[in-house]
Amino acid sequence: MNDLPIRRNDRAADLFRQRYRDPSLPPPEDWNPVLENLLNHRSTRGFLPDPVHPDTLATILAAASSAATSSNLQTWSVVAVRDPARKSRLRPLCANQAHIDEAPLFLVFLADLARLQSIAAAKGETVEGTEFLEMLLIGIVDATLAAQNAVVALESLGLGSVYIGGIRNHPEKVAAELGLPPHIFPVFGLCVGTPDPARPTAIKPRLPQSTVVHHEQYDPAQATEALAAYDARMSDFQAEQAMPPEVWTRRTIGRVRTPAALTGRDRMRAALANLGFALR
Ligand SMILES: Cc1cc2nc3c(=O)[nH]c(=O)nc-3n(C[C@H](O)[C@H](O)[C@H](O)COP(=O)(O)O)c2cc1C
The missing domain is CATH 3.40.109.10 (NADH Oxidase)
Incomplete structure (x- = not known):
């Protein structure tokens, strides 16, 4: 990408706000179309029938x-x-x-x-x-x-x-x-x-950088510090999307509580063996 970075603008600030929902976080100074594309990501689950050429x-x-x-x-x-x-x-x-x-x-x-x-x-x-x-x-x-x-x-x-x-x-x-x-x-x-377009999707907030980014060495305390704030942001997101209320930390635990929670994927070692992988 040869474009010079565009200095921070309202669009950058808006996408940053939607991604983290943390009012204390300063928006990015640097900006360009690649960053806009990346920060604008959301999964799509409602499609028009038009084929992909x-x-x-x-x-x-x-x-x-x-x-x-x-x-x-x-x-x-x-x-x-x-x-x-x-x-x-x-x-x-x-x-x-x-x-x-x-x-x-x-x-x-x-x-x-x-x-x-x-x-x-x-x-x-x-x-x-x-x-x-x-x-x-x-x-x-x-x-x-x-x-x-x-x-x-x-x-x-x-x-x-x-x-x-x-x-x-x-x-x-x-x-x-x-x-x-x-x-x-x-x-x-x-x-x-x-x-x-009749079923638009929104930008889903992510864990704050203070939770996932460590400098020089991993700090275990960081992993849990800001989770209450993130739970609150995700609850707001769920409500805005008219989705059933849920607490992110609880949902996350539910995904790993038991082998059955892996929805059949707890037998992955056997499946891989059946597909020919020796996994030495
Ligand atoms: C490896 C992987 C597998 C996923 N599998 C599913 C899936 O089976 N069904 C689904 O609806 N979404 C699936 N997702 C989408 C995630 O739920 C989604 O990326 C996450 O909730 C964050 O939302 P966002 O992509 O809109 O930001 C998957 C995502 C990844 C990275």
Whole structure:
């Protein structure tokens, strides 16, 4: 980006305020269109039926391919699903989320060690290194960086998206539906399409920087200091969105209270073994 930073303006102050809802926080001094795009993020769960043009998809995926990748191994792939019948079969595998049917495009991002193995097999080489947990982590990190670049790109084009972690509820069934060979893991889905203006979404407040940012060394006290204030901000947000009241810290605990709270993903080790990952 060659644009010179635009000095702080009302738009920057407004987006900063919406992101943190902390009146004591000074708005940013530096500003440019990239920062505006990033701070304006919100997930989209209501889509118009308009298809995503193939050229647009190619541009979004060029942004994805432009992300950094561990050792340039590029251990990720993506399956673009447009077929309504296939999306309808994937939906119940992902906690039955209606936006999978509604979005004209469903991208499934994959940690892909199979390509590396094919390359080695063609040259008669061994691939013992791919049996280690570290290589799966590399694939997941690569897929995630690529996907987030795609999200930033599509939002810059006026499209909307929502990640679907629910794709990991039934990894083996997803693999069968998408025809994935062994050693490929579906990391998450991404519903993509034009946001329905009749169902606008708002900027969801985040934890304050004083909670998540540490300087030089991690300070455990910081992790809990400002949580009451954040709970209050999230309660306000829920009420504004006419969503059921909830306390963020309570909801967060609920997400990890028991193995069952992982909605089927407590068997991930077994699922990965079934997909061919030795995880040494
Ligand atoms: C890896 C990942 C998985 C997610 N899975 C789902 C999902 O299955 N369904 C859903 O509606 N939202 C999902 N989300 C969206 C989050 O709920 C959302 O990003 C978060 O609540 C913050 O809201 P915002 O994106 O609007 O700022 C997921 C997000 C991430 C990063």
